[in-house]
Amino acid sequence: LVSGERLWQSLMEMGKIGATEKGGCNRLALTQLDKQARDLFCQWCEAVGCTISVDKMGNIFARREGLDNSLGAVCTGSHLDTQPTGGKFDGVFGVLSGVEVLRTLHDLNIQTRAPIEVSVWTNEEGSRFQPAMQGSGVYVGRFNLEEEWAKTDVDGHTVKQALEDIGYLGDQEIGSRHIQAFFEAHIEQGPILEDEDKQIGVVRLGQGIRWYNVTVTGRESHAGSTPMHLRADALASAANIIAYIEDIAQAHKPNGLATTGFMQVYPNSRNTIPGTVTFSVDLRNPDAEVLASMDQMFNEYCEQIATQRQVNVEVDHFWYFAPVTFSASDNVKVAAQKLGYSHMDIFAGAGHDACYMADIVPSGMVFTPCKDGISHNEIEFTTPEQCEAGCNVLLHAMLEVAEV
Amino acid sequence: LVSGERLWQSLMEMGKIGATEKGGCNRLALTQLDKQARDLFCQWCEAVGCTISVDKMGNIFARREGLDNSLGAVCTGSHLDTQPTGGKFDGVFGVLSGVEVLRTLHDLNIQTRAPIEVSVWTNEEGSRFQPAMQGSGVYVGRFNLEEEWAKTDVDGHTVKQALEDIGYLGDQEIGSRHIQAFFEAHIEQGPILEDEDKQIGVVRLGQGIRWYNVTVTGRESHAGSTPMHLRADALASAANIIAYIEDIAQAHKPNGLATTGFMQVYPNSRNTIPGTVTFSVDLRNPDAEVLASMDQMFNEYCEQIATQRQVNVEVDHFWYFAPVTFSASDNVKVAAQKLGYSHMDIFAGAGHDACYMADIVPSGMVFTPCKDGISHNEIEFTTPEQCEAGCNVLLHAMLEVAEV
Ligand SMILES: NC(=O)NCCC(=O)O
Ligand SMILES: NC(=O)NCCC(=O)O
Numbered sequence: 001l002v003s004g005e006r007l008w009q010s011l012m013e014m015g016k017i018g019a020t021e022k023g024g025c026n027r028l029a030l031t032q033l034d035k036q037a038r039d040l041f042c043q044w045c046e047a048v049g050c051t052i053s054v055d056k057m058g059n060i061f062a063r064r065e066g067l068d069n070s071l072g073a074v075c076t077g078s079h080l081d082t083q084p085t086g087g088k089f090d091g092v093f094g095v096l097s098g099v100e101v102l103r104t105l106h107d108l109n110i111q112t113r114a115p116i117e118v119s120v121w122t123n124e125e126g127s128r129f130q131p132a133m134q135g136s137g138v139y140v141g142r143f144n145l146e147e148e149w150a151k152t153d154v155d156g157h158t159v160k161q162a163l164e165d166i167g168y169l170g171d172q173e174i175g176s177r178h179i180q181a182f183f184e185a186h187i188e189q190g191p192i193l194e195d196e197d198k199q200i201g202v203v204r205l206g207q208g209i210r211w212y213n214v215t216v217t218g219r220e221s222h223a224g225s226t227p228m229h230l231r232a233d234a235l236a237s238a239a240n241i242i243a244y245i246e247d248i249a250q251a252h253k254p255n256g257l258a259t260t261g262f263m264q265v266y267p268n269s270r271n272t273i274p275g276t277v278t279f280s281v282d283l284r285n286p287d288a289e290v291l292a293s294m295d296q297m298f299n300e301y302c303e304q305i306a307t308q309r310q311v312n313v314e315v316d317h318f319w320y321f322a323p324v325t326f327s328a329s330d331n332v333k334v335a336a337q338k339l340g341y342s343h344m345d346i347f348a349g350a351g352h353d354a355c356y357m358a359d360i361v362p363s364g365m366v367f368t369p370c371k372d373g374i375s376h377n378e379i380e381f382t383t384p385e386q387c388e389a390g391c392n393v394l395l396h397a398m399l400e401v402a403e404v
Numbered sequence: 405l406v407s408g409e410r411l412w413q414s415l416m417e418m419g420k421i422g423a424t425e426k427g428g429c430n431r432l433a434l435t436q437l438d439k440q441a442r443d444l445f446c447q448w449c450e451a452v453g454c455t456i457s458v459d460k461m462g463n464i465f466a467r468r469e470g471l472d473n474s475l476g477a478v479c480t481g482s483h484l485d486t487q488p489t490g491g492k493f494d495g496v497f498g499v500l501s502g503v504e505v506l507r508t509l510h511d512l513n514i515q516t517r518a519p520i521e522v523s524v525w526t527n528e529e530g531s532r533f534q535p536a537m538q539g540s541g542v543y544v545g546r547f548n549l550e551e552e553w554a555k556t557d558v559d560g561h562t563v564k565q566a567l568e569d570i571g572y573l574g575d576q577e578i579g580s581r582h583i584q585a586f587f588e589a590h591i592e593q594g595p596i597l598e599d600e601d602k603q604i605g606v607v608r609l610g611q612g613i614r615w616y617n618v619t620v621t622g623r624e625s626h627a628g629s630t631p632m633h634l635r636a637d638a639l640a641s642a643a644n645i646i647a648y649i650e651d652i653a654q655a656h657k658p659n660g661l662a663t664t665g666f667m668q669v670y671p672n673s674r675n676t677i678p679g680t681v682t683f684s685v686d687l688r689n690p691d692a693e694v695l696a697s698m699d700q701m702f703n704e705y706c707e708q709i710a711t712q713r714q715v716n717v718e719v720d721h722f723w724y725f726a727p728v729t730f731s732a733s734d735n736v737k738v739a740a741q742k743l744g745y746s747h748m749d750i751f752a753g754a755g756h757d758a759c760y761m762a763d764i765v766p767s768g769m770v771f772t773p774c775k776d777g778i779s780h781n782e783i784e785f786t787t788p789e790q791c792e793a794g795c796n797v798l799l800h801a802m803l804e805v806a807e808v
Contacts, residue, residue: 084671085624085679127673190629209628211674220489220781223663223686224613225594225753228653230777235664239646246640249632259627260639261674263667267488269531270615270665270684271754272780275489280674282627349629350675373634376676377624 002395004388007100011387014040014080014096015088024378025088029081029123029134030058030159035166037080037092041120044099048106050118053177054170056145057138058122058163061177064102066115066402072180072361074112074402076101076394077119078353079135083127087380089187089370089387095120097185097391104395113403114180121353122163128153129162131211131319136353138174140360145174154264175360181328181401182363184354185394187382191373192346199389200336201346201367202329206355207255207286210295211319213278214241214302217312220267220275235265235274237311241302245281248297256294257284257349286347288323324355328364328401335396336366341389350375366393406799408792411504415791418444418484418500419492428782429492433485433527433538434462434563439570441484441496445524448503452510454522457581458574460549461542462526462567465581468506470519470806476584476765478516478806480505480798481523482757483539487531491784493591493774493791499524501589501795508799517807518584525757526567532557533566535615535723540757542578544764549578558668579764585732585805586767588758589798591786595777596750603793604740605750605771606733610759611659611690614699615723617682618645618706621716624671624679639669639678641715645706649685652701660698661688661753690751692727728759732768732805739800740770745793754779770797 017036018027027033038060042052045062053061063073078094098118105116121139126132129151137143149160163169188194193201218232245258262280283298285291299315306313329345336343346367348355357363368390371381421440422431431437442464446456449466457465467477482498502522509520525543530536533555541547553564567573592598597605622636649662666684687702689695703719710717733749740747750771752759761767772794775785 083673083676085673085676125673126675130674132675188629189626191631191634207628219778221778222593222754222780223665224611224661224688224755225592225779226661226777227595228650228661230595233663235667236646236650239643239664242640242643243647246632257628257630257632259637259675259677260643261627261669261676261678262672263639263669265665265667268666269487269489269529269780270534270686271530271536271663272487272489272665273663274665275781282674284628350626351628373630374623374625375629376626376673377679 002100002104002388002391004384006103007096007387007391008384010096010099011088011092014092018082020378022378024380025082025086026084027082028084028128029125030162030166032166034081038120038168041080041095045102045118048102050102053172054168055172056170056174057135058168058170059135059139060120062118064105064116066112068113069115071114072178073115073117074181074398075117075119075179076183076398077121078184078186079121079124081123081125083125083376085378086376087378089380089382090189090375091124093187093382093387094185097394100391101395101398110404112399116398116402124353129159133351133353133356136356140356141175142356179361182354182357182361183394183397184352185366185390186352187370187375188367189370189375190349193367193369194373196344198344199341199386200343200393202333202336202343203326203348203365203367204329204345205286205347206324206352207284207347207349208288208291208323209321209351210283210291210317212281213316213318214281215314216277218275221273223271223273226273231273232310233273234277234311237305237309238277238279240305242279244301245298248294251297252285252290252294255285256290284349286323321351324358326358326364328362331397331400332364332366332393335393335400338396339392341393364397366390406504406508406792406795408788410507411500411791411795412788414500414503415492415496418496422486424782426782428784429486429490430488431486432488432532433529434566434570436570438485442524442572445484445499449506449522452506454506457576458572459576460574460578461539462572462574463539463543464524466522468509468520470516472517473519475518476582477519477521478585478802479521479523479583480587480802481525482588482590483525483528485527485529487529487780489782490780491782493784493786494593494779495528497591497786497791498589501798504795505799505802514808516803520802520806528757533563537755537757537760540760544760545579546760583765586758586761586765587798587801588756589770589794590756591774591779592771593774593779594753597771597773598777600748602748603745603790604747604797606737606740606747607730607752607769607771608733608749609690609751610728610756611688611751611753612692612695612727613725613755614687614695614721616685617720617722618685619718620681622679625677627675627677630677635677636714637677638681638715641709641713642681642683645709646683648705649702652698655701656689656694656698659689660694690727725755728762730762730768732766735801735804736768736770736797739797739804742800743796745797768801770794
């Protein structure tokens with residue numbers, strides 16, 4: 001069994017890097033704070049005898065050799081980047097559970113047959129750079145390395161430059177590691193485990209996600225002297241679309257989700273009717289067909305607004321993540337049963353690195369409850385006991401595959 | 405008569421300061437570009453024998469002495485600041501028409517009985533600092549100097565510091581000039597004169613304006629794992645309010661106007677449900693009672709959204725400008741008639757410095773047409789002939805009061 005206390009201490013220590021006043025973390029991908037977090041991870045893994053590799057996308061792999069190193073590694077991992085108003089657990093819990101697995105094996109002097117690896121994936125959050133799960137997506141070949149290197153943040157910095165700036169532009173080729181299975185521990189980020197009073201979620205499915213950048217172009221004019229019928233108001237048009245996507249979610253109950261999280265208004269002056277508005281749309285559903293229907297409703301409404309309001313509505317549907325099933329979830333279930341934790345099957349609302357790893361190796365995810373279902377918020381919280389339980393399940397699921 | 409060609413050349417020269425690629429101007433109040441524009445104005449006025457004074461709010465007064473300097477000055481003026489996507493005419497046309505009046509009197513060696521003054525008012529646009537018509541508002545005592553000095557832009561710079569930084573924190577006491585009448589030439593910024601094919605608008609009224617800052621506070625949470633019914637989405641709430649203010653305008657036809665021009669979203673990350681959104685609302689009507697009804701509808705809807713969506717909606721109604729009538733508009737009408745220009749009575753959709761000057765002295769405004777009614781846009785345009793006509797009417801209205 002792992003040490004819950006040590007895991008908790010590591011979470012609290014990592015949480016100091018980018019700590020916010022409200023108790024959360026603001027540690028955007030590939031910033032100096034992300035570098036500090038990565039450095040600390042490497043230091044911790046090296047202290048228990050692991051070797052560190054970094055690939056061309058900045059993904060980090062800490063390796064603990066097995067008895068038979070010709071076998072593929074049993075790998076776990078997650079991410080260290082956070083939302084601008086993120087918590088101390090999202091992603092970090094998965095990475096530090098991996099570290100805790102390494103420490104436990106080290107302390108108990110356990111030799112596994114297959115090697116064990118713990119990975120840190122670059123830019124999982126998709127906040128500073130898009131899309132999300134960028135590092136794991138490149139690793140499994142969903143995205144092209146050169147294209148992702150060229151992606152920019154709102155200030156125009158590229159991924160590649162940012163990787164160089166923090167010293168994590170590695171030289172290892174993408175996808176070149178020998179891995180046989182991937183597990184990821186993560187907080188649920190939703191309210192279900194808490195509502196159902198279960199300690200462990202056995203994740204069966206990762207739901208589908210569609211991401212869009214919408215640009216509405218109207219015509220700037222004077223707020224005080226332009227009659228309503230002569231306006232081409234980019235913001236009023238955008239507001240109608242943003243209000244409407246909630247209807248799209250309602251029309252696809254019970255699981256339809258629709259969110260606008262990002263928006264920029266130009267010229268952003270209170271007495272000028274906005275000429276250009278850019279905003280994000282995020283549509284999700286566990287069922288690919290339902291999600292396609294949401295996509296259709298969304299596109300139709302954007303066309304309708306463009307016609308009605310004489311504005312240009314450009315919809316850039318730049319990311320589609322199809323629902324994914326986890327073929328190694330039974331290993332998670334068996335581990336939870338063996339350890340006597342209450343558990344249930346669940347689907348993941350958020351995208352995770354394991355969702356991409358599932359493309360190339362049997363993968364599974366372990367969810368822990370999270371207070372009031374709140375995540376992507378500085379008050380995000382999971383108790384030490386819940387973290388410990390999740391980490392124990394991770395350890396035993398991994399050992400079942402790696403063999404002792 | 406004035407020189408239309410010289411006026412046009414001055415407009416084009418002034419337009420180089422802060423010129424944008426699309427042919428407009430981006431010369432926000434109290435920036436280095438505003439300083440350059442002010443310096444050029446002072447230089448031009450001094451070249452025709454005027455003396456310059458600057459008051460504590462940065463308002464500039466160029467004075468041409470009369471035969472009887474115990475009489476109050478006949479004053480004209482407007483502003484040199486622009487919107488971020490402003491044109492070359494809004495405000496600037498009024499100031500440079502004043503300069504053209506000074507040059508014409510100088511060239512023709514005309515002695516007026518009363519002195520003539522041309523003023524440049526600080527921050528008329530209300531884009532960088534709020535409210536609009538800040539300099540003239542302080543001058544007439546509507547606003548308190550110290551309070552306006554303390555106002556900040558989005559980056560936290562104060563008006564006072566910005567005045568100091570550009571060397572226009574003058575020492576003249578507020579409201580201390582001896583003025584008997586105020587005239588302002590301005591482009592219409594709306595489509596009516598063009599539609600009606602008139603050269604001159606005799607402005608009878610400035611419509612009422614209400615400005616609000618609205619802050620919606622919800623709760624940040626995950627876009628992928630927070631069920632729709634558990635959300636407190638600040639942006640979806642704001643979008644509903646922004647969509648609704650158009651209904652408020654429609655419910656107060658024919659003249660009701662409602663605009664959101666400014667908006668900031670926090671944390672502005674596409675997979676985090678926004679926790680806080682701040683935006684502006686601008687409601688206008690020429691009738692104070694109708695505008696009060698718009699205000700009521702707006703407040704009621706904000707309360708409704710707060711209750712329905714479990715968000716906090718804070719409405720800061722920080723500026724009310726009551727409709728104003730211009731008692732010196734007959735001077736404008738007489739001048740237009742005498743010069744044989746086609747003209748019509750009109751009301752001002754935008755706020756203007758003359759609207760505040762009307763508090764303390766008889767005031768009048770001369771409108772010129774403006775292409776397609778478009779203003780607060782880089783493509784804003786008024787022809788040289790239209791500018792010349794407006795400036796001639798200004799000259800003659802002023803001379804009627806100042807006496808030759
Ligand atoms: N786990 C997590 O928050 N991932 C970010 C990607 C997403 O938006 O689902
Ligand atoms: N003339 C002008 O554009 N004034 C700005 C103040 C307003 O919003 O009306």
